[in-house]
Amino acid sequence: MSNQAPQLLLDILPAPAPTLDNFIAGGNxxxxxxxxxxxxxxxxxxxxxxxxxxxxxxxxxxxxxxxxxxxxxxxxxxxxxxxxxxxxxxxxxxxxxxxxxxxxxxxxxxxxxxxxxxxxxxxxxxxxxxxxxxxxxxxxxxxxxxxxxxxxxxxLDLLSDADKLAALHAHAAARSLDVTPELLEWLLTRHARDMRQLTALLDALDRYSLATKRPITLPLLKTMLAAQPRPPAD
The missing domain is CATH 3.40.50.300 (P-loop containing nucleotide triphosphate hydrolases)
Known part of the structure; x- marks a missing residue:
């Protein structure tokens, strides 16, 4: 299978521009x-x-x-x-x-x-x-x-992990993404903790799932992240 389509999706889109609507308020x-x-x-x-x-x-x-x-x-x-x-x-x-x-x-x-x-x-x-x-x-x-x-x-207080998980669930639901709690918890604890980066990763995973014709799962997320081009060595 050609890697071209997935590769296009591995260039993870930059986090969406900050707006008042996409700010996760939590206690703020x-x-x-x-x-x-x-x-x-x-x-x-x-x-x-x-x-x-x-x-x-x-x-x-x-x-x-x-x-x-x-x-x-x-x-x-x-x-x-x-x-x-x-x-x-x-x-x-x-x-x-x-x-x-x-x-x-x-x-x-x-x-x-x-x-x-x-x-x-x-x-x-x-x-x-x-x-x-x-x-x-x-x-x-x-x-x-x-x-x-x-x-x-x-x-301004930092978001709690519970706030972040709730926001990720809401973002996934708004995009009709079928994601498991296990995937979201792994994403939160093992990857970027900035909410805009986290939601951008979910969006990239959605596109990668469509390109590879595979359901959104934790193994697919790990595959997508592992396949990203590595920065050149010094």
Missing amino acids: GEALAALRGIGPGRAIYLWGPAGSGRSHLLAAAVRAHPGAVLCGAATPAREFVALAEGGVPLVAIDDVGRLDERQQAAVFGIYNRWRESAAAEQRGFALVVAGDSAPLRMPLREDLRTRLGWDLVFR
């Missing part, structure tokens, strides 16, 4: 609801450990607001300064704790501009910032630390 439902309803003049600070979904939510908020801008440590300070002039509906700033002094100074200006314009909806904008610690514990200049808590603050 209040933060998700606040982002769904955010509008001009509101600010949200999200904090939590790596893997809690901070970057997903920021990227999703930007996708939900055409014209919004997402910034981070790789964004030149001059671009932060330009954002302080306004003109965009939503500014999202990820990993604020990694910003250098010039970037922090510019974000300080963005917060001041946000507060000044908050009373004027026609000129106001929304602000969403994320970091790995509570506002007053962030390694930032003092005047910026205090501004992180000016409006809404949400701590």
